Amino acid sequence: MNYTKEQIWQFLAEIPDPEIPVITIEELGVLRDVEILPDKVIVTITPTYTGCPAMKLFEDDIIKTLHSNGIENVEIKMVYSPAWTTDWMSDKAKEKLEKYGIAPPVSGSQDKGFLFESGPKTVRCPQCKSTNTTLKSQFGSTACKALYSCNNCLEPFDYFKCI
Amino acid sequence: MTTKEALINYCLRIGDTSLILGQRMSEWCSNGPILEEDIAMTNIALDHIGQARTMLTYAGELEGKGRTEDDFAYKRHEREYYNSLLSERPNGHFGDTVARNFLQSAYFYHLYSALSSSKDNMIAAHAAKSLKEVTYHLRHSAEWVVRLGDGTEESKEKIQTSFDEIWEYTGDLFEMNEVDDVLIKEGIAINQTEIKAKWDKTVDEVLVRAKLQRPKDAYMHSGRLNAIHSEYLGHLLAEMQFLPRAYPDAKW
């Protein structure tokens, strides 16, 4: 192996999320570990949601990226613990999300209190920055997003919900 | 019965219930009453199918005979399925689906809360992960129970009937057999009576808020533990398994 772990991590850190291309799989927190063995490289990832259809694309992109850097033998390991959380998302990633038109997850951890607490108090509209917004549905265009609409500019928008 | 045999069966109970409920929810795709709900229900379907994949894959690994998640999903007959009777109930109208999902989600919520500290690492990891997802499912269905129950005269009557009719399938959720005995002793599984107590509390809280009557416990169907099902599961499987059975080993 001609590469160090850090170099391989760098290759992988640049892979964009297939559905939200402004953030990378590293910023999202899906990329967990890289291990170099004599005969192969093991890349450990964790799913955002158990049924996330993007996971297969993550795997394909990781293998493609390493192949294009001459690393042929790649194994993908999926881990479930610790469970993925939006807390792992960096501030930089959150900024990029908002610029892209998706309201980033508000503050730490899950929206606890399991009944009748519909999301965080204020979600800011990524278009006009108004906090006068309304939750329309806990389930948006993908499992990780909720649907909001802005009462100020009247635009609907996706909110990356806390989990 | 060995711990491993018990654990394989336990994984199938959880995985099959997720799979069958996921399949039921996917039947709503393009049939939702409003666009937002169509999207919500198919998102929930996806979560359940994802949860099923983890459990069926793990069952295959434990078994060690090379069976994959697809083998479990597509190559078993109804008498080899261990899903809850509740999960296979037909969708009916939107209120029927809401009532069924609420009762099943409340069960999953308390089951996964408890199993997050299972002595089996994979079960614990799966439970902690899935808990985050079913929390949203529970909240979604509970909000609809309240909206319909405390809604118009017609919506109230309809959802009350939904609960009255489906109630006799809830007892099946909490039955136990030797599998539970073996796994509880090992600290892997949780006693269902503990889940039942918490489930009762959640169900009561939501029904009161919805101004609905909790149905009386009367005759309860049973079947899950022995893979005995209502007529509906066969029809569901016929549709779900059609392609892989008609074209074995077809690839996308």
Ligand SMILES: [Zn+2]
């Ligand atoms: Zn706005």
